Amino acid sequence: MNKPVRRIAIFCGLLVLALLVRVNWLQYAKADSLKNAKDNRRVNITRYASPRGDIIVGGSPVTGSVETKTDALNDLKYKRTYKDGPMWAPVTGYASQVYGATFLEGVEDGILTGTDDKLFFRNTLDMLTGKPKQGGNVVTTLNAAAQKAAYNGLQGHGKGAVVALEPSTGKILALASYPSYDPGSIAGSYDGKAWEGLQKKNNPSDPMLNRALRETYPPGSTFKVVTAAAALENGKYASADQPTDSPLPWTMPGTTTPLQNEGNLPCKNATMREALRVSCNTVFGKIGADLGNDKMLEEAEKFGFNKQQFVPTRADASVFSKDMNVSQTALSSIGQFNTAATPLQMAMVVSAIANDGKLMKPYMVDKLQSPSVDTLEQTQPEELSQPLSSKNAQILQSMMETVVKTGTGTNAQLGNGVTVGGKTGTAQHGINNSGKPYAWFISYAKMSDGSSPVAVAVVVEDENANRGDISGGGLAAPIAKNVMKAVIDSRQ
Amino acid sequence: MSSSTNSTTHHTSTIGAIGAPSRRNTELALLVFAVVIPVFAYANVGLAINNTVPPGLLSYGLGLGLLAGVGHLVVRKFAPYADPLLLPLATLLNGLGLVVIWRLDQSKLLQHIHQAGTAAPRQLLYTALGIGLFVVVLIFLKDHRALQRYTYISMVGALILLLLPLVPGLGADLTYGAKIWISVAGFSIQPGEFAKIVLAIFFAGYLMVKRDALALASRRFMGLYLPRGRDLGPILVVWAISILILVFETDLGTSLLFFGMFVIMLYVATERTSWIVFGLLMSAAGAVGVASFEPHVQTRVQAWLDPMNEYLLSRAGVKDGVVHSEQLQQALWAFGSGGTLGSGLGQGHSDLIRFAANSDFVLATFGEELGLAGLMAILLVYGLIVERGVRTALAARDPFGKLLAVGLSGAFALQVFVVAGGVMGLIPLTGMTMPFLAYGGSSVIANWVLIGILLRISDTARRPAPSPAPNPDAEMTQVVRP
Numbered sequence: 001m002n003k004p005v006r007r008i009a010i011f012c013g014l015l016v017l018a019l020l021v022r023v024n025w026l027q028y029a030k031a032d033s034l035k036n037a038k039d040n041r042r043v044n045i046t047r048y049a050s051p052r053g054d055i056i057v058g059g060s061p062v063t064g065s066v067e068t069k070t071d072a073l074n075d076l077k078y079k080r081t082y083k084d085g086p087m088w089a090p091v092t093g094y095a096s097q098v099y100g101a102t103f104l105e106g107v108e109d110g111i112l113t114g115t116d117d118k119l120f121f122r123n124t125l126d127m128l129t130g131k132p133k134q135g136g137n138v139v140t141t142l143n144a145a146a147q148k149a150a151y152n153g154l155q156g157h158g159k160g161a162v163v164a165l166e167p168s169t170g171k172i173l174a175l176a177s178y179p180s181y182d183p184g185s186i187a188g189s190y191d192g193k194a195w196e197g198l199q200k201k202n203n204p205s206d207p208m209l210n211r212a213l214r215e216t217y218p219p220g221s222t223f224k225v226v227t228a229a230a231a232l233e234n235g236k237y238a239s240a241d242q243p244t245d246s247p248l249p250w251t252m253p254g255t256t257t258p259l260q261n262e263g264n265l266p267c268k269n270a271t272m273r274e275a276l277r278v279s280c281n282t283v284f285g286k287i288g289a290d291l292g293n294d295k296m297l298e299e300a301e302k303f304g305f306n307k308q309q310f311v312p313t314r315a316d317a318s319v320f321s322k323d324m325n326v327s328q329t330a331l332s333s334i335g336q337f338n339t340a341a342t343p344l345q346m347a348m349v350v351s352a353i354a355n356d357g358k359l360m361k362p363y364m365v366d367k368l369q370s371p372s373v374d375t376l377e378q379t380q381p382e383e384l385s386q387p388l389s390s391k392n393a394q395i396l397q398s399m400m401e402t403v404v405k406t407g408t409g410t411n412a413q414l415g416n417g418v419t420v421g422g423k424t425g426t427a428q429h430g431i432n433n434s435g436k437p438y439a440w441f442i443s444y445a446k447m448s449d450g451s452s453p454v455a456v457a458v459v460v461e462d463e464n465a466n467r468g469d470i471s472g473g474g475l476a477a478p479i480a481k482n483v484m485k486a487v488i489d490s491r492q
Numbered sequence: 493m494s495s496s497t498n499s500t501t502h503h504t505s506t507i508g509a510i511g512a513p514s515r516r517n518t519e520l521a522l523l524v525f526a527v528v529i530p531v532f533a534y535a536n537v538g539l540a541i542n543n544t545v546p547p548g549l550l551s552y553g554l555g556l557g558l559l560a561g562v563g564h565l566v567v568r569k570f571a572p573y574a575d576p577l578l579l580p581l582a583t584l585l586n587g588l589g590l591v592v593i594w595r596l597d598q599s600k601l602l603q604h605i606h607q608a609g610t611a612a613p614r615q616l617l618y619t620a621l622g623i624g625l626f627v628v629v630l631i632f633l634k635d636h637r638a639l640q641r642y643t644y645i646s647m648v649g650a651l652i653l654l655l656l657p658l659v660p661g662l663g664a665d666l667t668y669g670a671k672i673w674i675s676v677a678g679f680s681i682q683p684g685e686f687a688k689i690v691l692a693i694f695f696a697g698y699l700m701v702k703r704d705a706l707a708l709a710s711r712r713f714m715g716l717y718l719p720r721g722r723d724l725g726p727i728l729v730v731w732a733i734s735i736l737i738l739v740f741e742t743d744l745g746t747s748l749l750f751f752g753m754f755v756i757m758l759y760v761a762t763e764r765t766s767w768i769v770f771g772l773l774m775s776a777a778g779a780v781g782v783a784s785f786e787p788h789v790q791t792r793v794q795a796w797l798d799p800m801n802e803y804l805l806s807r808a809g810v811k812d813g814v815v816h817s818e819q820l821q822q823a824l825w826a827f828g829s830g831g832t833l834g835s836g837l838g839q840g841h842s843d844l845i846r847f848a849a850n851s852d853f854v855l856a857t858f859g860e861e862l863g864l865a866g867l868m869a870i871l872l873v874y875g876l877i878v879e880r881g882v883r884t885a886l887a888a889r890d891p892f893g894k895l896l897a898v899g900l901s902g903a904f905a906l907q908v909f910v911v912a913g914g915v916m917g918l919i920p921l922t923g924m925t926m927p928f929l930a931y932g933g934s935s936v937i938a939n940w941v942l943i944g945i946l947l948r949i950s951d952t953a954r955r956p957a958p959s960p961a962p963n964p965d966a967e968m969t970q971v972v973r974p
Contacts (some may be wrong), residue, residue, distance in 0.1 A: 004760040009882040012905040016875035022918045026827040034828020042829050277972035
């Protein structure tokens with residue numbers, strides 16, 4: 001009888017072994033994915049167990065934490081609060097006890113919660129000394145005055161977004177979207193009603209949409225600066241002041257449709273400077289058609305089109321299509337047809353031009369700080385590409401400065417020795433262009449010493465304005481002007 | 493078969509002649525650890541949750557120490573040659589179980605759900621009852637072979653115990669889970685836990701008598717010994733009972749436990765591998781057959797295959813005739829969140845499992861708060877108990893003792909596997925409890941009785957035989973042999 005008993009002993013050993021293997025699988029191999037699973041309540045418990053680190057703008061936090069009453073059913077100790085929530089929402093996102101965390105709150109959650117590996121050494125030390133875990137801070141590149149100017153400017157006009165960049169570094173100075181929402185209103189455990197009220201299906205104005213990063217608009221005439229850059233870079237025209245080969249009226253190749261200008265403009269064989277000043281569709285449409293889809297696509301992609309940007313929050317990819325026929329390329333080259341850009345993308349375009357052709361990678365996290373405000377990580381400016389040469393960039397700058405001096409963008413003039421270059425845009429959209437057009441303005445400011453502190457892109461969709469009033473110069477340029485002024489004033 | 497028994501007898505009597513160590517002092521030393529470790533764990537929980545040493549620490553330590561001490565003294569007096577490891581290991585598990593049950597009592601969430609947080613004092617009472625019965629077993633069961641007399645009474649008793657939950661008015665009607673409970677005078681009793689022991693006695697007595705017939709009267713076919721039709725009877729009956737348990741009590745675990753225990757004992761009694769093959773085939777056929785029409789079993793299988801889906805169904809409050817439970821997914825998260833070293837006692841969130849967090853799912857708390865390291869230690873303690881039980885079977889000198897010891901140890905191992913495997917998502921979840929760790933009177937009392945019986949068998953096995961009377965013929969006999 002002993003032989004089978006020994007075998008049973010082995011069998012029982014195997015049962016225990018199977019359990020040991022399984023527990024290793026669960027608690028070692030799969031531990032991290034189980035621990036950080038989205039629905040694992042512990043993620044939230046840890047996130048709100050201690051005051052969350054802050055998101056800092058210009059030295060003062062725009063976020064905070066407040067202790068809540070914990071009881072049997074509420075196991076989350078702290079709740080997120082926000083200062084000027086609606087204004088900063090496109091930057092901070094929300095950290096909600098129920099709905100998770102988005103934008104900087106989501107991307108930098110590890111630092112803010114204090115669980116990031118960069119804090120590992122510190123956390124271990126704290127554990128040994130018995131100090132409670134604390135979250136680190138996220139110091140942003142944003143400029144509070146510029147953000148305020150952007151948000152206030154948008155407030156009067158229905159919907160829209162503003163992005164301002166520092167051309168020489170890529171720092172994001174303003175990132176506003178309107179209408180917005182207060183992330184504090186959905187931060188707690190019992191804010192379901194507020195959350196429902198913010199959803200698009202209950203609120204057609206979709207306040208939680210981050211229009212600066214996550215919405216693409218047809219860029220309209222502002223895209224003409226990209227077309228102009230392509231013309232200069234490909235040697236089609238070597239200067240701003242040579243007459244272009246532009247018949248009027250101009251019928252798009254392969255069609256019987258003549259391309260229309262907005263009004264009776266002097267576009268026949270106009271120079272690029274003149275064509276940009278009065279915004280000739282025919283001149284830039286023909287440049288695009290002559291260069292062809294591939295060259296236009298190459299230039300657009302150098303500016304960042306067709307690629308998601310991470311700043312570090314994700315921005316949607318802007319679109320410039322490939323495999324288009326000649327007439328579609330012509331329309332795309334004046335910012336219509338399939339062409340669509342996020343406000344961030346257009347800010348990148350103007351920032352590259354202002355920075356003598358170098359496109360810097362846009363970013364909004366300057367540095368990450370430990371709870372004791374030591375710097376854990378400092379973001380270094382990074383060159384993304386060079387869409388145009390320094391010489392061509394200066395030619396384009398002089399063209400854009402003409403636009404503001406005597407063209408469609410006079411509303412953005414700053415005076416006081418500050419030169420402004422810009423471009424308006426009024427983009428048609430909707431079926432048969434029935435929707436209210438989007439008013440665009442992109443611009444940069446240049447100081448007397450030649451440095452450029454700010455480049456800005458503004459888009460406004462004003463449902464209440466008369467159709468005739470909607471123009472980039474009228475609606476968007478004043479907002480861009482105030483944002484640039486705020487940046488320049490805050491430097492002095 | 494009989495030759496091996498003889499050799500064991502011969503072997504042991506030789507050692508007996510020079511005096512076998514009783515190992516009672518080893519047991520006492522180990523018991524000190526088995527009491528001190530849970531006391532430290534208890535202090536740890538109190539410091540983690542309330543920042544103070546729990547006020548009940550002294551009485552808890554004294555209580556556990558007293559119970560262990562009584563157990564030890566009784567073993568010393570009535571079973572001096574018993575295995576020295578079983579009592580300390582069971583005490584350790586029981587003590588740690590009490591600590592974790594107390595720790596879960598402190599959870600505000602569980603207090604909110606159960607309207608009370610008093611499981612730990614009750615469990616201490618059950619533990620006292622369990623050790624009381626353990627003492628009774630050791631004092632009054634002078635020789636385990638006495639149990640052999642009750643073979644058929646045991647059969648009847650086991651059947652009654654198994655059928656009790658089905659009696660109208662007696663069976664606790666729980667809309668969730670398996671129907672394996674009865675309620676008597678406000679107490680919930682799980683008769684299956686006791687049936688386990690009673691059935692082992694019946695199987696051991698029955699197989700001891702029938703094993704030769706079962707082993708020898710068989711035809712060989714394709715390398716397997718096929719038993720005669722009439723010898724198939726008993727296994728078919730037990731199989732049918734297991735299936736009935738599965739169908740009417742919808743409890744896969746109990747069913748698997750009893751059938752598995754029977755197959756193990758049948759195999760040991762007959763030494764025929766063919767029984768194992770038959771057993772596996774029959775249990776597979778039974779499980780698949782029942783699962784094909786029993787929605788409760790199907791839900792359990794689905795929950796095992798996709799616990800996250802069950803979690804979402806439960807959260808969404810889907811009502812489709814079966815109860816969806818988030819427990820398994822919550823348990824898996826608890827294990828994963830514990831990681832290698834665990835969160836520390838009192839610092840986990842296994843109360844998120846809510847219902848049955850301190851009974852069926854108690855292992856998840858161990859996993860989360862003591863980590864991979866702690867849980868492996870716990871599983872190894874279970875492994876040690878099982879292997880000491882099997883060791884007892886090896887050492888036992890009589891076939892009844894061997895069968896009973898291997899049956900009880902095998903059932904214990906199967907139960908640990910079925911429960912721990914279920915909670916860890918290795919196999920579908922069933923409604924049984926971890927022996928000694930989980931909250932539940934029936935379980936803790938029955939398992940102390942089980943340990944008592946194993947100690948009795950091991951005492952008989954290791955006790956030195958009375959020294960043989962001097963045999964004047966011994967030398968002559970040797971001379972005569974060539």
